[in-house]
Amino acid sequence: MTPISKTLEQMLLDIYNDGSVSFTEYQQLRDNADERLEAVIREFGQHNNITAFQKAMDVAMQLLQLSVIDAKKAKLTDTGEAIVKDAIVAQVEYLRAGSEMALRLL
Numbered sequence: 173m174t175p176i177s178k179t180l181e182q183m184l185l186d187i188y189n190d191g192s193v194s195f196t197e198y199q200q201l202r203d204n205a206d207e208r209l210e211a212v213i214r215e216f217g218q219h220n221n222i223t224a225f226q227k228a229m230d231v232a233m234q235l236l237q238l239s240v241i242d243a244k245k246a247k248l249t250d251t252g253e254a255i256v257k258d259a260i261v262a263q264v265e266y267l268r269a270g271s272e273m274a275l276r277l278l
Contacts (some may be wrong), residue, residue, distance in 0.1 A: 180208075205229075232267075236260065 176184075183204060187197045209226050216222065243256045 180204075202233075 183201065187193055187201060193201075206226070209222065212222060213219070239256075239260065243253070246252075248256065
């Protein structure tokens, strides 16, 4: 796994410590991620790819939430729910694996 700062590592440990992410913890992580990206922009300058990446993450989260809401409204069977969860986890892991590969280039 890509090394992360001690402050981020501690925040993630605190958030995931009880095995559940609250809405407040989610907002805290989102806000902190935005602050960290703002620091990159200050250091690196306004860059279309970095700001586009940040916007893409916001859109991805919104679409993930809407997908779950749509699936919930569809009143899926247990099998259908498992298929949706599996597909979403696969997409998130795809992003995580891609980020690991990309960050090795730094």
